[in-house]
Amino acid sequence: MKSRTKAVSWSGVLLLVLWTCASGQQSCLVEKMRPELQTPNETQSQLTLNSAFMTPIVHSFLGLVQPNPFPKDLLVRMINNFNSNTQTEMVKEVLNYEKGFLVCVAIGILYIVLMPLIGLIFACCRCCGNCGGRMQQKQTSSTNCKRRSIYCSTFIITVLILAGNICMFLSTTYTSETVKSSSNEITGILDDVKGYVSSIPQQIQQVLDESFLTVDQVKNNLNETGPLLGGLIQNGLKDSLNPAFNSITQIAQVINSTSTGLLHVNETLGQPKPKIDALKTNFSAVRQRINNTMNQPECMNCSSIQQVVDKLSLEGSLEFSDQNDLSSAVDKARNADVIGQANKGRDFFDSIPQKVKNETQGSVESALSKLNDIKGQISGVSKDLPLDFLKTIPKEISTLQQSVSVYSPEVERASLISRAIGLILSCLILLVVVCNFLGLLLGAVGLNAKQSPTDRSGTSNCGGVFLMVGVGFSFLISWIFMLVVLILFIVVGNTYTLVCVPWQSKQLIQIIDTPGMIPGFNLSKNLNLKISLNIYDIYSNCEQNAPLWTTLHLNELVDLNKYLNVSNYTQEIYQSFEAAQINIANITILSPDIKSQLNNFSNSASTMNFSTIIQHINDVSGTNLSSAADSLDFLAGKQSNQNISNQLHGEAKDLRDIQADITSNIMPLLLELNSTINNLSAVASQINASVQNVLQNVGYAQEILNYNISQIVRAESKVFVDCQMKIFLAYIQWANQTITGNVGRCRPAAAAIDRTENLLCKHLVGSLNAFWFSLGWCMLFLIPSIILSVKLAKYYRRMKYSDVYENNNLPMHPFPKANLKPEFVENAKQ
Numbered sequence: 080m081k082s083r084t085k086a087v088s089w090s091g092v093l094l095l096v097l098w099t100c101a102s103g104q105q106s107c108l109v110e111k112m113r114p115e116l117q118t119p120n121e122t123q124s125q126l127t128l129n130s131a132f133m134t135p136i137v138h139s140f141l142g143l144v145q146p147n148p149f150p151k152d153l154l155v156r157m158i159n160n161f162n163s164n165t166q167t168e169m170v171k172e173v174l175n176y177e178k179g180f181l182v183c184v185a186i187g188i189l190y191i192v193l194m195p196l197i198g199l200i201f202a203c204c205r206c207c208g209n210c211g212g213r214m215q216q217k218q219t220s221s222t223n224c225k226r227r228s229i230y231c232s233t234f235i236i237t238v239l240i241l242a243g244n245i246c247m248f249l250s251t252t253y254t255s256e257t258v259k260s261s262s263n264e265i266t267g268i269l270d271d272v273k274g275y276v277s278s279i280p281q282q283i284q285q286v287l288d289e290s291f292l293t294v295d296q297v298k299n300n301l302n303e304t305g306p307l308l309g310g311l312i313q314n315g316l317k318d319s320l321n322p323a324f325n326s327i328t329q330i331a332q333v334i335n336s337t338s339t340g341l342l343h344v345n346e347t348l349g350q351p352k353p354k355i356d357a358l359k360t361n362f363s364a365v366r367q368r369i370n371n372t373m374n375q376p377e378c379m380n381c382s383s384i385q386q387v388v389d390k391l392s393l394e395g396s397l398e399f400s401d402q403n404d405l406s407s408a409v410d411k412a413r414n415a416d417v418i419g420q421a422n423k424g425r426d427f428f429d430s431i432p433q434k435v436k437n438e439t440q441g442s443v444e445s446a447l448s449k450l451n452d453i454k455g456q457i458s459g460v461s462k463d464l465p466l467d468f469l470k471t472i473p474k475e476i477s478t479l480q481q482s483v484s485v486y487s488p489e490v491e492r493a494s495l496i497s498r499a500i501g502l503i504l505s506c507l508i509l510l511v512v513v514c515n516f517l518g519l520l521l522g523a524v525g526l527n528a529k530q531s532p533t534d535r536s537g538t539s540n541c542g543g544v545f546l547m548v549g550v551g552f553s554f555l556i557s558w559i560f561m562l563v564v565l566i567l568f569i570v571v572g573n574t575y576t577l578v579c580v581p582w583q584s585k586q587l588i589q590i591i592d593t594p595g596m597i598p599g600f601n602l603s604k605n606l607n608l609k610i611s612l613n614i615y616d617i618y619s620n621c622e623q624n625a626p627l628w629t630t631l632h633l634n635e636l637v638d639l640n641k642y643l644n645v646s647n648y649t650q651e652i653y654q655s656f657e658a659a660q661i662n663i664a665n666i667t668i669l670s671p672d673i674k675s676q677l678n679n680f681s682n683s684a685s686t687m688n689f690s691t692i693i694q695h696i697n698d699v700s701g702t703n704l705s706s707a708a709d710s711l712d713f714l715a716g717k718q719s720n721q722n723i724s725n726q727l728h729g730e731a732k733d734l735r736d737i738q739a740d741i742t743s744n745i746m747p748l749l750l751e752l753n754s755t756i757n758n759l760s761a762v763a764s765q766i767n768a769s770v771q772n773v774l775q776n777v778g779y780a781q782e783i784l785n786y787n788i789s790q791i792v793r794a795e796s797k798v799f800v801d802c803q804m805k806i807f808l809a810y811i812q813w814a815n816q817t818i819t820g821n822v823g824r825c826r827p828a829a830a831a832i833d834r835t836e837n838l839l840c841k842h843l844v845g846s847l848n849a850f851w852f853s854l855g856w857c858m859l860f861l862i863p864s865i866i867l868s869v870k871l872a873k874y875y876r877r878m879k880y881s882d883v884y885e886n887n888n889l890p891m892h893p894f895p896k897a898n899l900k901p902e903f904v905e906n907a908k909q
Contacts, residue, residue: 113817114285114289116282116817116821116822117278117282117285118278118824119271119274119275119827120274121271121274121830122267122271124264124267124837126257126264126838126842132849133246133848133849133852134841134845134849136852137848137849137852138575140852141572141575141576141848143179144179144180145177145179145572146179147176147179149576149577149581149586150172151581151586151589153172153173153176155590155593156169157169177573180568180572183568184565184568184569187561187564187565188565190557190858191558191565192558194554194557194561198555201554202551202554225874226874229867229870229871230519230522230523230871232863232867233515233519233546233864233867233868233871236860236863236867237512237516239856239860240511240512240857240861241509241512242856243508243853243857243860244505244508244512244853244857246849246852246856247501247505247508247850247857248501248502249849250501250846250849250850250853251498251501251850253845253846254497254498254501254846254847255494255495255498255501256494257843257846258490258494258497258843259494261838262483262484262487262490264834264838265483265838266480267834268834268835269476269480271827271834272476272827272828272831273472273473274827275823276469276472276473277469277473279822279823280461280466282822282823283460283466283818283822284461286460286814287458287460287461289813289814290454290457290458290810291454293806293807293810294450294451294453297450297803297806297807298447301443301446301450301803302447304435304439304443304799305433305435305436305437305439306432307799308432308435308439308795309431309432309433309435310432311795311798311799312431312791312792312795313428313431313432314795315795316431316784316788317428319780319783320780320783320784322776322779323424323773323776323777323779323780323781324421324424324425324428325776326773326776326777327417327418327420327424327668327669327777328418328421329769330417330677330769330772330773331417331418333766333769337766361737365734365737368726368730369711369730372723375723377718377720377722377723378718378723378727379720381714384710384714417669417673417677420668420669420673423666424666427666439656445652445655446652446655446656449648449652449655453645453648453807456642456645456648457642457643460637460639460642460643463636463638464636464637501850504563504854507552507556507560508556508857510552511549511553511556511861511864514545515546515549515864515868517541518542518545518868518871519542519546520542521538521539521541521542521875522539522542522543522874522875523542524538524539524542525537525538525539525540525541526542526875535875535876539875539876540875540876542875543871543872543876544872547868547869547876549864549868550868550869553861553864553865557858557861563851564851564858567850567854568851568855571844571847571848571851572848572851574844575840575844575848578839578840578844579844582836583840585615588614588615588618589615591614592613610635612631612632616630617630617631620825621825621826621828621829622826622829624825624826626819626821627824627825628818628820628822628823630823639815639818639819643811643814643815649804652800652803652804653797653800653804656796656797656799656800666784667781668777668780668781669777669781674774674777677770677773677774678770707734708734708738711727711728711731711734712728712731714727715728715731
């Protein structure tokens with residue numbers, strides 16, 4: 080008995096392990112689709128024009144003007160230590176750093192001073208008949224060659240001025256569009272920053288909301304402890320109880336089938352039995368008459384068939400003594416109500432969830448209280464994070480956006496003004512270009528090289544006049560335009576070298592990080608961080624779209640484990656469920672009396688000899704009296720005594736009548752009886768195996784109930800609580816990864832800075848650089864344009880005085896001496 084109990088115990092332990100693994104894997108659904116964090120929407124840039132068409136050449140020029148690196152140290156010292164003692168020295172350093180710009184400024188000032196002065200002197204000189212003012216042109220053999228050379232040079236210079244003028248028009252458009260779009264672009268940048276800052280509290284709240292959903296999910300599971308935990312316990316028992324219940328149902332069906340079969344046998348047996356008894360009585364009388372006839376002395380040769388007559392018999396009995404024993408065993412088995420026992424077992428199995436619910440009510444209430452504490456602890460994350468400060472930033476940004484909106488009309492007006500000024504300046508330069516081109520065109524079209532300078536056409540003369548108009552207009556506007564170039568060059572050029580270049584190389588951000596650069600600004604101190612945190616590192620991390628947790632090192636500010644560590648609560652929940660006494664009353668699946676009845680039923684079925692019964696039936700159905708009747712007829716034919724012959728024929732006829740009665744009346748009933756017996760035999764052949772299966776399954780299930788149900792209840796309770804805690808741990812892991820790895824990914828912040836740099840440097844500064852460079856380009860080529868235009872105009876304008884020139888080696892004096900002063904006559908002779 081002890082060894083049996085030990086074997087059952089070890090088998091129960093093995094099953095307990097298997098049940099725990101199986102039930103835990105099948106019923107605990109820990110993984111859950113977590114929602115994606117809300118991410119801020121980025122607005123599209125309003126700057127669609129590409130103003131970088133002159134960027135390479137302008138940047139190359141500024142690189143030559145300012146080859147020095149960004150003066151980080153000088154700028155820091157100027158801001159932190161600027162006083163009267165160091166003022167002179169720092170000014171020298173600034174001038175030394177800006178010497179490239181100073182040289183260009185000096186050249187510009189010289190241009191501004193000299194151009195109007197030279198223009199004034201040139202005008203006075205021409206009024207006095209000098210500097211080409213004398214309407215007389217010396218004619219030589221190389222005149223045409225000189226004119227063509229000057230013409231080509233003037234054309235090239237004018238084309239170069241036109242190229243610069245086209246760039247002025249383009250840069251004016253880009254500058255105006257940039258200024259016009261700047262308010263919308265700034266608003267879009269502020270929208271991105273506001274959306275990003277606003278998304279951080281929303282993302283934190285989303286994580287907290289997910290914790291509330293997780294707590295509610297576990298609460299619902301605990302409230303459904305009966306169905307869930309009871310279902311786990313049922314899963315732990317069903318592998319042993321279900322086979323027992325199913326086998327009981329099966330044996331009940333076998334018992335019913337056997338009872339039905341016996342009833343059918345009794346009904347079928349009751350029909351042929353009286354007929355067979357009457358047939359046997361009739362057969363015995365016929366046989367007696369045959370023997371009497373054959374024993375008469377007058378019967379000739381009757382001894383020849385005596386042996387056939389002796390073999391005549393109608394044997395076979397339909398009395399089965401084993402049938403009564405089987406019927407008695409079946410009745411007792413049916414009275415035991417085996418199916419009722421199976422139903423009681425199923426009712427016990429189905430009542431487990433309700434029992435579990437009743438027994439765990441106190442533990443569930445305690446666990447629900449702990450869950451509320453967990454919910455409050457997790458929600459404390461938002462208290463240590465500076466979310467209140469973040470919530471104030473969107474308001475400030477909105478205020479700033481309103482200010483931008485207020486000044487938007489002024490910005491649009493400035494855009495129109497900048498466009499108007501740019502177009503006016505460009506058109507004035509274009510006027511010089513037009514004058515030059517008209518002069519070149521009209522002069523070339525109207526000039527006849529064979530004509531005397533005094534006889535030149537009006538078209539040619541107009542060409543020369545247009546060239547001189549361009550010269551005069553150039554003297555008037557060039558110094559004013561150079562002043563514009565100088566101002567834009569100093570302001571915008573230095574903005575590029577001192578702001579845009581270090582901004583693009585991130586040196587400007589490093590300057591901001593310099594201690595004392597911004598009074599009272601210390602990012603690490605403001606965030607209560609122990610490590611040194613600077614804007615450069617933040618910007619670099621944000622460029623890589625790093626989360627806010629790692630970017631700002633919030634692990635030093637907030638102890639996340641303090642809020643996400645719920646091990647204390649989970650331990651208390653475990654102890655609460657371990658203390659719960661889930662008592663599931665045991666049942667006896669089959670009583671010893673029922674088992675005895677089943678064994679008796681099995682023994683009765685096994686002792687019943689169906690082959691003997693079938694043999695008896697075959698004996699009755701196998702009777703053949705026709706051959707004996709034929710023998711009697713043959714013997715009757717050999718008799719000389721007619722009386723004996725008639726008796727033999729009559730007795731043969733009686734045998735045939737008996738055989739016909741057997742064939743027509745008895746045989747169908749025997750065949751039906753034989754089929755019924757075979758069916759009962761087939762059912763009875765399953766009884767022994769079915770009974771053994773029932774007893775084995777019931778015994779196994781009863782041992783589980785007797786020895787392992789308490790262990791199963793404890794194991795499944797642990798599996799159930801483990802499942803709920805795994806749901807929490809899965810959320811904790813997700814929340815930890817989300818807060819530290821996904822919340823506040825700050826690429827939008829870096830993108831806002833990049834867009835600001837793009838607006839200021841690439842578009843605004845870039846277009847202004849292109850404008851002053853183009854204007855300066857035009858001012859530079861106005862100098863050779865003036866010189867060449869003055870020289871070329873001499874070749875196209877109609878002269879008042881003719882010069883002496885050689886034509887086919889014949890000297891000519893086109894001007895009458897009476898009209899010439901003596902000195903001019905002497906010069907003409909020479």
